[in-house]
Amino acid sequence: MSELSSLHDVRFPLAVSFGATGGPERRNEIVTLTSGREKRNARFSQSRRHYDAGTGVRSLSDLHDVLAFFEARRGSLHAFRFRDPFDMKSCRPEEEVLAADQTIGVGDGTAARFALTKTYGEGGDAYRRLIARPRPETLRVAVDGVEKATPEDWSFDFATGEVVFATGSIPGAGEEVTAGYEFDVPVRFDTERIAISLTAFKAGQIPSIPLIEVQS
Secondary structure: OOOOOOEEEEEOOHHHHOOOEEEEEOOEEEEEOOOOOEEEEEOOOOOEEEEEHHHHOOOHHHHHHHHHHHHHOOOOOOEEEEOOOOOOEOOOOOOOOOOOOEEEEEOOOOOOEEEOEEEEOOHHHOEEEEOOEEOHHHOEEEEOOEEEOOOOOEEEEOOOOEEEEOHHHOOOOOOEEEEEOEEEEEEEEOOOOOOOOHHHHHOOOOOOOEEEEOOO
16 A cells, blocks of 8 residues: 655654755756856745755664664655754854744734744845744744744644734734744655665765755
């Protein structure tokens, strides 16, 4: 019997993820015209992250944990949470998460849902990244600088990636909605097999364990 793909709400082994390498990828089409000028077009509106967890494997115990995790996810079939060692908070890595970290919208008196985002850059060139998998216990929300309680005032909808305000707590017109959080990246294995030689591993050869971000 076949299995339908899904996102398992489990996290890739932390000890391995902190030694992983990788980062965002942008896909652009670049055409050189006869004049010598370039025409550039973005193929995707959102960046996509790639990682290699093999660089985080330090011991046979780590490798065993990864192999067990790979089998439980049925290889590339099921996605899962991954803690990006370089970008895991709404603020800078060395700072404490605050409810005012990221502006996620401005109230109009009726809107109850606000997509959770993280902004990179400033002004017209800023890029707003959708955050689908915050760590629930770290998520903080404020309206016009006043932090709101949960679940009395708001909740988070993992199906849509939105902060949802309760009926009596909807932000008023012109009120800024902000949020702070730690987050994971939804990824899957970008390979159908993990190959490692025990002899090579003892000699220091690092296995390749590619991961790729998915839209959850």
